[in-house]
Amino acid sequence: MRVETAPPPAPGHAEVAYTVSVKFQFNVTPLIARQKVNAYLLTHVGHMLSADEPTLLLNNGAFWKIPIFCAYPEFKRREYLGDLLMNAESGEIVLSNSSFKTATEIEARADAVYHSLAAPATRV
Numbered sequence: 001m002r003v004e005t006a007p008p009p010a011p012g013h014a015e016v017a018y019t020v021s022v023k024f025q026f027n028v029t030p031l032i033a034r035q036k037v038n039a040y041l042l043t044h045v046g047h048m049l050s051a052d053e054p055t056l057l058l059n060n061g062a063f064w065k066i067p068i069f070c071a072y073p074e075f076k077r078r079e080y081l082g083d084l085l086m087n088a089e090s091g092e093i094v095l096s097n098s099s100f101k102t103a104t105e106i107e108a109r110a111d112a113v114y115h116s117l118a119a120p121a122t123r124v
Contacts, residue, residue, distance in 0.1 A: 024062040028091045030054045033064040037084055040093055041068065044103035048072075049110065051084070062088040063097070070110040075117045081109045 028036075030053065037051035048071045054064040064086040071078050082099025086092065100106045 022058050022062065025089045026062070027089050028064065028086065030064065032091070033066060033086050033088070036091060037066045037068070037086065037093065040084075040103075041106070045106050046110070049081070049106070054086075056088065057085065063094065064088055068099075068106065070113060072114060072117055077117060079113050079117075081106065081113065 033054045034051045041049040041051065050069050050071070052067040052069055054066045057063045057065040066084050066086060068081045068084055069078050070081055084098045084100070085094045087094055095101050100109065
């Protein structure tokens with residue numbers, strides 16, 4: 001399991017040592033977080049999207065950071081779109097701190113990636 005934290009505020013070339021102690025109720029496992037995000041994507045965006053393996057993010061609380069991918073079968077590609085955050089205690093998807101603020105933004109990103117894959121390559 002990988003833990004991400006914000007870097008400590010320090011000037012360049014400073015020696016830094018810190019200990020992290022975080023206490024929270026761990027109610028949502030990585031598997032449940034992934035399943036809940038897949039259900040959210042299916043009901044709010046579409047069937048070509050899927051969640052990947054979550055990582056634990058400690059930043060003003062404990063969150064699952066869940067990568068979102070979209071499949072493009074005609075191009076034989078699966079492309080990364082961004083991340084959704086889920087509160088590790090409550091299981092709530094936190095769009096305000098995610099790569100996307102709405103389901104519509106996820107759909108727009110998936111469409112933009114599709115059009116970039118479908119566009120003919122320009123030759124110089």
